[in-house]
Amino acid sequence: MRTPQRASVRFHLAFAVLGVTFLAIFSWVFLKEYLAEWRTTQAQFDQLQRRVKDPHALSLAAPLGEIQQIWLPDLNRVDRCPTCHLGIDDPAFVSAPEPYTTHPGAWLRTHAPDRFGCTSCHGGQGEATDFRNAAHQPIPYWSDPMRSPQLIEANCGACHRERRPRQAVWLEKGREVIANAGCIACHDIPGFSLEELRAPRLESVGYKVRPEWLRTWLADPKAYLAQARMPNFRLEPPEIDSLSAFLLAQRETAPLDSAGIDWSKADRDRGRTVFGEARCVTCHRLEGRGGTMGPELTTVGSKVGRAWLFSFIKDPTHDQPGTLMLRYRFTDDQIRDLVAYLTEDLIDPGAPQASSEVRYVEPALIERGREAFVRHGCYGCHRFSGMVDLGKIGPSLLGIGDRAIEAADFRNAAVVPSRPNWLFLKLRAPDTLADQSRMPTFNFSEPDAAAAVVALLSIRRADLPVSRVTDQPRPVRYEPQGTFGALVARYRCLSCHQTRGWGGELSTVPLDRIGSQLQHAYLVSYLQLPSAVRVSLEERMPWFRMTREEARTLADYLAGVFVDDSLERPVPLDADAARRGARLYQTLGCRGCHSLGGTGGYVGPDLSDSGRRLKPGWIEAWLSDPGRWKPGTLQPNYGLKPEEARSLTAYLMTLSTDRSGSTP
Amino acid sequence: MNDPTRRRFLFSTGVTSVVLSACGFLGATARYLSPNVLYEPPHRFPIGSPEEFPPGTATFLPEHRLFLFNNPAGFYAISSVCTHLGCNVRHIVGEGFACPCHGSRFDENGQVVHGPAPEPLAWFGLSLSPRRELVVNTRQPVQPEYRFRV
Ligand code: FES
Numbered sequence: 001m002r003t004p005q006r007a008s009v010r011f012h013l014a015f016a017v018l019g020v021t022f023l024a025i026f027s028w029v030f031l032k033e034y035l036a037e038w039r040t041t042q043a044q045f046d047q048l049q050r051r052v053k054d055p056h057a058l059s060l061a062a063p064l065g066e067i068q069q070i071w072l073p074d075l076n077r078v079d080r081c082p083t084c085h086l087g088i089d090d091p092a093f094v095s096a097p098e099p100y101t102t103h104p105g106a107w108l109r110t111h112a113p114d115r116f117g118c119t120s121c122h123g124g125q126g127e128a129t130d131f132r133n134a135a136h137q138p139i140p141y142w143s144d145p146m147r148s149p150q151l152i153e154a155n156c157g158a159c160h161r162e163r164r165p166r167q168a169v170w171l172e173k174g175r176e177v178i179a180n181a182g183c184i185a186c187h188d189i190p191g192f193s194l195e196e197l198r199a200p201r202l203e204s205v206g207y208k209v210r211p212e213w214l215r216t217w218l219a220d221p222k223a224y225l226a227q228a229r230m231p232n233f234r235l236e237p238p239e240i241d242s243l244s245a246f247l248l249a250q251r252e253t254a255p256l257d258s259a260g261i262d263w264s265k266a267d268r269d270r271g272r273t274v275f276g277e278a279r280c281v282t283c284h285r286l287e288g289r290g291g292t293m294g295p296e297l298t299t300v301g302s303k304v305g306r307a308w309l310f311s312f313i314k315d316p317t318h319d320q321p322g323t324l325m326l327r328y329r330f331t332d333d334q335i336r337d338l339v340a341y342l343t344e345d346l347i348d349p350g351a352p353q354a355s356s357e358v359r360y361v362e363p364a365l366i367e368r369g370r371e372a373f374v375r376h377g378c379y380g381c382h383r384f385s386g387m388v389d390l391g392k393i394g395p396s397l398l399g400i401g402d403r404a405i406e407a408a409d410f411r412n413a414a415v416v417p418s419r420p421n422w423l424f425l426k427l428r429a430p431d432t433l434a435d436q437s438r439m440p441t442f443n444f445s446e447p448d449a450a451a452a453v454v455a456l457l458s459i460r461r462a463d464l465p466v467s468r469v470t471d472q473p474r475p476v477r478y479e480p481q482g483t484f485g486a487l488v489a490r491y492r493c494l495s496c497h498q499t500r501g502w503g504g505e506l507s508t509v510p511l512d513r514i515g516s517q518l519q520h521a522y523l524v525s526y527l528q529l530p531s532a533v534r535v536s537l538e539e540r541m542p543w544f545r546m547t548r549e550e551a552r553t554l555a556d557y558l559a560g561v562f563v564d565d566s567l568e569r570p571v572p573l574d575a576d577a578a579r580r581g582a583r584l585y586q587t588l589g590c591r592g593c594h595s596l597g598g599t600g601g602y603v604g605p606d607l608s609d610s611g612r613r614l615k616p617g618w619i620e621a622w623l624s625d626p627g628r629w630k631p632g633t634l635q636p637n638y639g640l641k642p643e644e645a646r647s648l649t650a651y652l653m654t655l656s657t658d659r660s661g662s663t664p
Numbered sequence: 665m666n667d668p669t670r671r672r673f674l675f676s677t678g679v680t681s682v683v684l685s686a687c688g689f690l691g692a693t694a695r696y697l698s699p700n701v702l703y704e705p706p707h708r709f710p711i712g713s714p715e716e717f718p719p720g721t722a723t724f725l726p727e728h729r730l731f732l733f734n735n736p737a738g739f740y741a742i743s744s745v746c747t748h749l750g751c752n753v754r755h756i757v758g759e760g761f762a763c764p765c766h767g768s769r770f771d772e773n774g775q776v777v778h779g780p781a782p783e784p785l786a787w788f789g790l791s792l793s794p795r796r797e798l799v800v801n802t803r804q805p806v807q808p809e810y811r812f813r814v
């Protein structure tokens with residue numbers, strides 16, 4: 001009888017254990033639901049708001065006891081963050097602790113939470129209702145954790161596609177870094193175009209550079225020039241041999257003939273004067289001073305050959321059709337002197353000497369060089385005839401902001417395997433991530449690389465509805481035709497000046513309404529011999545040495561076409577008004593920034609000659625509202641009454657330097 | 665402890681737990697029918713600052729399907745969803761609302777005048793957000809006397 005009894009006890013025991021287990025499981029389910037983190041958080045908020053707010057305003061506060069969510073079907077987002085972040089929209093909670101505190105800044109006014117949600121800007125897992133799963137910190141299996149303050153602008157960039165988004169400095173800087181580094185040469189990047197790329201064509205480079213220089217340059221461009229745009233391709237010596245052999249064999253267009261030049265007559269000092277007068281430093285850097293649009297010239301003599309340089313200055317477009325360099329109207333003698341100065345005075349004494357021995361170059365070496373040229377994607381930047389349709393060497397960066405990153409992508413175990421870290425390393429030291437990486441080393445500074453990471457993270461895969469995206473219109477290429485067009489092309493006006501959003505950014509003067517701003521006679525004389533209006537600027541208009549005819553053609557066209565009718569109105573100028581204007585000039589303190597006859601400030605343009613330089617309609621419009629014409633200008637808006645603006649205009653129109661004759 | 669006592673104890677423990685679990689299971693199933701939150705437009709939403717609705721006007725907000733009125737006595741919101749088959753009703757000043765679909769008519773307070781509509785139009789409660797925006801709560805039905813003063 002004992003055995004069945006035992007069995008029955010065992011059966012009862014199993015029954016009891018099972019029952020208790022069931023009960024435990026269900027209790028756990030109930031506790032999980034009713035002791036959920038967000039309920040506790042809301043209960044604490046309730047106590048807080050009773051302390052912080054006056055009792056009448058309580059009814060306005062967020063409703064408690066339920067999950068709050070923002071549902072944005074078009075962005076595919078469900079954000080339940082407001083379940084706990086209950087005070088974000090209420091200024092009464094500025095000093096409350098997280099998660100109740102008011103959202104800083106005016107961001108919620110421009111990005112209302114019910115339209116933009118939270119995770120669109122901040123990242124994280126919006127569906128979650130507890131701290132950990134919301135991915136406030138990185139968690140496994142959620143690839144989009146909340147953005148740290150350093151990276152949050154990446155999320156601004158997902159919608160704000162303009163090159164220079166407002167109030168997102170890192171994003172703006174990052175996009176600039178990407179544009180300047182020429183990443184577009186090897187990668188397709190949404191928002192960037194090949195037109196921005198600037199690198200010389202190499203079909204005739206065999207005539208241009210000195211062989212010794214080429215080897216140094218290929219080994220490490222930054223060794224020759226710290227600001228070099230070209231990255232270091234980490235070439236092995238045999239590759240340098242073959243590449244330079246290939247490049248030196250490129251002799252498609254011979255330089256313009258300089259056989260008749262008597263180099264013994266060259267005068268380097270005169271050359272230096274020509275260099276200064278032509279204001280080459282506006283674009284070229286020399287011993288640390290000058291512009292950066294063109295190549296640095298400190299040691300140009302060790303880089304290029306004399307005959308090529310002569311030809312290039314004579315006609316830059318001869319072998320570089322797309323160059324930004326203008327074509328001066330120099331005489332052959334002036335070019336000779338200039339070239340002598342450049343090639344003999346501006347040299348690097350430490351540069352390797354030219355070896356005089358003539359070596360036989362095997363065709364196989366040249367062929368290997370061509371292969372290396374293609375393998376490293378050199379044709380991406382240096383457009384090369386015959387290599388136009390090879391395609392980009394690197395992968396497209398569309399969706400790089402969503403790229404899956406795994407620990408295996410890192411060879412260095414000390415780095416946290418996250419997407420930003422991977423991008424940062426890829427930019428700073430591509431060879432530390434993979435042995436075979438063909439990506440060259442750019443030597444980005446840490447802040448530059450960090451900014452570029454922000455810009456790259458903003459390039460997401462999922463495309464947003466058009467209504468969510470802001471972008472600026474892409475400027476349309478402006479290529480005037482006819483005589484005017486030929487002059488604009490010759491003197492490369494649009495390398496520095498902008499019109500209709502097209503052109504360079506060196507000049508602060510857009511040409512769109514220049515004909516309504518400047519007097520015709522002044523334009524003619526200025527184009528022939530530009531005199532500095534802002535003496536404090538290094539980057540001034542070059543002296544083109546253009547003819548009077550050319551200057552007149554340009555000025556006629558500018559005065560007829562580049563105008564703004566609203567500025568072309570008569571301003572009554574009488575002596576009385578001018579006297580009042582002179583007093584106003586003193587009381588407003590204009591001389592703090594502008595100089596008159598050699599005294600005054602240097603921040604603004606010199607006004608000594610404004611009566612012969614400017615048109616009255618423009619002065620009046622400018623003084624009335626400078627910010628309207630030039631956003632961000634230093635010129636203060638004094639809120640002048642129309643009558644005061646007119647008096648000042650009358651006064652400025654009386655100013656003129658006492659030079660005899662208006663033409664140089 | 666002898667075996668019958670032990671058996672009885674274990675049996676009652678088991679039965680109690682199973683009964684409690686079964687109740688829990690039923691409770692959980694019932695709870696499951698009313699989820700905490702759904703993928704749906706929010707029932708509380710801001711519609712703009714009170715100044716955007718000048719006194720004496722009725723504004724139709726198509727994306728929220730409601731009319732906002734600003735009367736001397738205060739603000740009030742009436743749903744534009746016809747209680748018949750859900751068309752948007754039209755507001756006719758001085759007359760009330762008319763449904764274009766099957767001709768239901770409602771008076772200025774949304775009460776049915778005639779037509780297939782079985783019920784008056786819904787009225788929604790209003791409040792003011794800390795940023796001074798009018799907030800509509802579609803889960804807070806109110807009576808036609810309701811007026812919200814800012
Ligand atoms: S839906 Fe309005 S009357 Fe039928």
